[in-house]
Amino acid sequence: MTDIDGQKERQRRLTAWRRAGRVLARASAETTIGERLASLTAGAGAVHDLDDWTDMYGDGVVGEVEHRVAELLGTQAAAFFPTGTMAQQIALRCWAGRTGDRTVALHPLSHPEVHERGALSAVGGLRTVHPTSAPRLPTAKEIREFPEPFGTLLLELPLRDAGFVLPGWEALEDVVAAARERDAVVHLDGARLWECVPHLGRGLPEIAGLADSVYVSFYKSLGGLSGAALAGPAELVDEARTWRHRYGGDVFQQHPAALSALLGLERELPRLPSYVAHAKVVAGALAEGFAESAVPWSRVCPEPPHTHQFQVWLPYGADVLNEASLRQAEETGRVLFRRWSAGPSTPPGVSCTEVTVSAEGLEWTARDVRDAVDEFVGFVGFVGREV
Template identity: 40%
Template sequence: MTNTLKSSYQKTPYKLSGNGPRNISVLKEAFQNIDENLESDIYGNGAIIEDFQTKIAKILGKEEAVFFPSGTMAQQIALRIWADRKNNRQMAYHPLSHLEIHEQDGLKELQQINPVLLGTAERLLTIEDIKALQEPVSSVLLELPQREIGGQLPSFEELVEISQYCKAQGIALHLDGARLWEITPFYEKSAEEICALFDSVYVSFYKGIGAIAGAILAGDADFVQEAKIWKRRYGGDLISLYPYILSADYYFDKRIGKMEGYYEAAKKLAERFNACDGVKTVPEVPVSNMFHVHFDKPINEIGPKLTEIHDETGVGISGYLQEKSEGVCSFEVSVGDGLDEIQEDVLHSLFEKLAKL
């Protein structure tokens, strides 16, 4: 059950999550200093797209990279390539993987790939879950952080162990790194150091980075060349992708150095939520800029009260509430530039009201 608070949320001038309004100003800002004579990319070729692909491949420590209009397309293609290389249409991921719950079974219907669910929905998958697989799989997908359980992360030591085990077993390890940039402060590792543990990597440019849309899929040169063929088959080679690429490049440069600040702000914000009776965050101490807020009251009681708080403070807490279990509801917070725009006295008032729910 989901209760939408979108109407009251959208009317608020300030929001706890994100980098500000997703309106046409995002595009206008990215384009304000672009040379109007700059040539566009054409069907995946041209300096605009090739230079950006090379830039991100280097940051991720991979031989090559290819830009996609969506991560959904990129990841389905990555898993198809590994299925073909291993001659095995079975792969494995967490029960709450984006591919399992948000993509209308695209992996199964379009690629006839059969996912095996690792572990249980309420916790992270572990090395023991992978070792317990009863049948061979072509690949294992890890989502870092695991969004649907509050953005939790395994230890880096366990990631190393998973990587070594998969390599020894001939299993490709793919990273759903939609929020890769946001986890580097917790691990105290560079994106390259994290990605070195994986055979292929997907990253997004519209989540923490805040661009319009777009994704990169990276790996070795042969892998990326296969991915480019599949991108054409999927219709991903639009005649030009430059609005997405220029936006991704602009906001990447603008925000990549802010991830430590977002992480520290998320921890402080979580402390304030946890100080309210009947409220807790998952995880209690965030491991990225993301966490979930749980209320020990039913959704039909909390929803109207949050709408009142939106109206009274001018701060949007969330546009959605989700029922987690009987008498418990929650929403997600992802800290970005938007939090910095809220004055401390306004935040203080917000949490005074939350404490009285």
């Protein structure tokens, strides 16, 4: 596929998703620039005084976001970053300097290993090791028995590429304790930490309090434009600010991103538990719908979901499933699935998609989902005959 073909395909997808009347979640990328700016302008006054001066290099409204995050997570301090990739690389670099050990233990499906082009080693000079390759976070036993030393243990909560999976609270406590026994510090990749509360059964301060530092995102679940925060001890955060400058992350003005972060914390954060609860309804209905269909087999992972996001696996090529998903959106106005691919943990011949349930998805009943599955399977059969 050429770049032009790819652009046309993206335009087709965005047009179909935007026009659809029924979706399980409405992604911010499906709006126009004008709509996004208008929405931000309409809501920003509710979370910050718009007569305040614009921010410069992290003061003003950016500082307010930092204070709010530290308050929510119960940490001494927090620093705003333009990207989570930068925040997390800097956190691990700072811990390596403090522990004297540049080895980071993490899952091979974690974000730094899969989505950052080897930046931990290429940019930070760090080395990574994997206590487990199972599609879940490591156990305390695996941490204790791992044959190599490491200075930092990174835990991605939830582990996205394994299906947004989480351990139980006691298991998480045990893993952290095992790392402490090895004199390692613990860092939480909490890009989606906000929605972990229902499954873990603990509040954000107690979850964040397990670790020495935590990173959170403002756009993945909260609907912000961009941006992230690194939270933890004041001394660590101060050092991270220095490295943020060195990495080119001291942006002159960031008030659009900061305002959207405050809006997400104010409006979306309180609603996440309802999304998590309804994701279980949607996932159960998907499993039932596929079980009653002509599809040879299917998998919802995990079932039930641990957060408001989960995976669905089907034994078809991604091209067939992507086309079937698009035709369903275009011809019926219902978006059940978006993009399919050969996932990092799926076997050959199987495609995977991520399902997110947010405000729009609360309107779907189990019956709605099963009907949409039946409809989707029909499109799969039609497209499959064309290929």
